[in-house]
Amino acid sequence: MSLKNLKEKVKTVxxxxxxxxxxxxxxxxxxxxxxxxxxxxxxxxxIHHLYVYTIKTIF
Incomplete structure (x- = not known):
């Protein structure tokens, strides 16, 4: 397969x-x-870690 033929196949899908x-x-x-x-x-x-930290610290 030539390089030109390969380039044409890549260009046209x-x-x-x-x-x-x-x-x-x-x-x-x-x-x-x-x-x-x-x-x-x-x-x-x-945000999840902040929520978990807050819940564990408060309660």
Whole structure:
């Protein structure tokens, strides 16, 4: 399989054409989404620990 043929298969998925700029934009968006999810999870865990600490301290 030649390199040119492989590049054409990567560029065309079905009937849609993928441009390198669009792929970079999508990966950046997914990267930011991943960090947002991690930040939300850390926030939720910290709130939970704060709640448990408060309940154990008060009662």
């Amino acid at each position: 079905g009937k849609r054409i993928l441009h390198p700029e669009k792929i970079i934009e999508m990966t950046n968006w997914l990267h930011h989404l991943e960090f947002l999810v991690i930040k939300v999870m850390i926030f939720a865990i910290s």
